[in-house]
Amino acid sequence: MNLAWKEMKKNKIRFLILGSIVFLISLLTFIISGLANGLSQDNAALIKDLPDGQFYMNQDADETYNLSRIDGNTKGKLLNEWNDAAALSIQMGFLNEKNGKQQSVAFVTSTDSKLFKDVKAGEIILDRSMKSKGLKVGDILTNNQYSGEFIVKGFVDQKKFSHAPVAFINMEDYKEIYGADKMQLIFVPGKDKAQEVAGLQSFSKKEFLNTIPSYSAEQMSLNMIVWFLVVISGMLFAIFFYMMNVQKIGLYGILKAIGLKTSALFKMMWTQMLFITILALGLSVALSQGFNMIAPKEMPFSLTLETTTQLSMIFLFIGFIGATLSGIQIKKIEPLQAIQQGEV
Numbered sequence: 001m002n003l004a005w006k007e008m009k010k011n012k013i014r015f016l017i018l019g020s021i022v023f024l025i026s027l028l029t030f031i032i033s034g035l036a037n038g039l040s041q042d043n044a045a046l047i048k049d050l051p052d053g054q055f056y057m058n059q060d061a062d063e064t065y066n067l068s069r070i071d072g073n074t075k076g077k078l079l080n081e082w083n084d085a086a087a088l089s090i091q092m093g094f095l096n097e098k099n100g101k102q103q104s105v106a107f108v109t110s111t112d113s114k115l116f117k118d119v120k121a122g123e124i125i126l127d128r129s130m131k132s133k134g135l136k137v138g139d140i141l142t143n144n145q146y147s148g149e150f151i152v153k154g155f156v157d158q159k160k161f162s163h164a165p166v167a168f169i170n171m172e173d174y175k176e177i178y179g180a181d182k183m184q185l186i187f188v189p190g191k192d193k194a195q196e197v198a199g200l201q202s203f204s205k206k207e208f209l210n211t212i213p214s215y216s217a218e219q220m221s222l223n224m225i226v227w228f229l230v231v232i233s234g235m236l237f238a239i240f241f242y243m244m245n246v247q248k249i250g251l252y253g254i255l256k257a258i259g260l261k262t263s264a265l266f267k268m269m270w271t272q273m274l275f276i277t278i279l280a281l282g283l284s285v286a287l288s289q290g291f292n293m294i295a296p297k298e299m300p301f302s303l304t305l306e307t308t309t310q311l312s313m314i315f316l317f318i319g320f321i322g323a324t325l326s327g328i329q330i331k332k333i334e335p336l337q338a339i340q341q342g343e344v
Contacts, residue, residue: 095142145178233318
């Protein structure tokens with residue numbers, strides 16, 4: 001332990017540079033992870049907030065929810081068989097304000113279910129983000145394909161779909177707008193294993209999220225960047241300690257010759273790695289959580305403590321692996337050979 005501290009004091013600049021790089025990489029990783037989570041919520045909060053279960057859509061829809069049409073007899077049979085099940089439809093559309101301004105929304109309608117809002121004909125319930133656009137309870141909205149008017153009855157939190165605020169409407173109003181008398185999906189909560197239904201294809205919640213256009217591509221790209229940064233941090237530790245070890249071969253030979261065990265040298269390296277990583281992570285966590293609190297509401301950013309903790313543990317593990325791999329050469333050092341070689 002003392003050797004580790006003494007070396008860090010002697011080579012402050014080297015360790016400060018390493019710590020700064022780890023800090024910047026981890027901060028960037030937390031920010032991108034928060035952006036990925038925020039975009040995920042903005043893209044599919046309606047689905048993500050549902051309990052675990054199974055989605056069913058028509059097999060002929062080619063895994064595209066808005067092309068799915070479930071036969072009325074099949075729907076009735078499944079809803080009678082599964083008490084908590086709900087049939088629902090989702091379509092992108094527009095709402096017109098009285099001043100003529102259009103708002104893009106995702107229209108959602110469903111059968112009676114505690115999982116979705118129950119809306120009467122002529123009424124509409126919107127995602128709360130619509131309040132920031134000037135809408136309020138009692139406002140009148142219209143749609144070009146709807147003969148009547150919608151009265152805003154309330155707002156709900158975190159209901160987004162395909163980056164658009166959700167608008168819950170009555171099933172009869174939905175049918176008039178889209179001319180569709182069949183529902184697109186059936187959701188069965190609490191089903192760990194899908195039950196086979198003739199003519200229908202089942203999806204877990206995670207699988208269904210990947211059928212949403214842009215969702216999988218968007219998340220895959222951002223998560224790839226996150227993991228790439230984590231791997232870079234591990235390589236950084238390995239290269240840094242490898243170069244340090246090469247420069248200290250002679251010193252390690254002397255230490256081994258006077259009886260210092262190889263395990264003690266590894267402990268010295270691990271202590272240095274832990275100190276640098278914990279200090280760098282502490283600063284990056286504080287800054288990223290601070291940004292999470294002050295980030296504008298319009299920005300899709302969400303960084304939970306759970307995600308931060310998981311990433312921090314991964315950074316520590318990767319740092320440990322990187323430092324350990326670089327220290328394999330320490331085990332191979334022969335004291336006499338190293339002393340003769342001298343310290344580079």
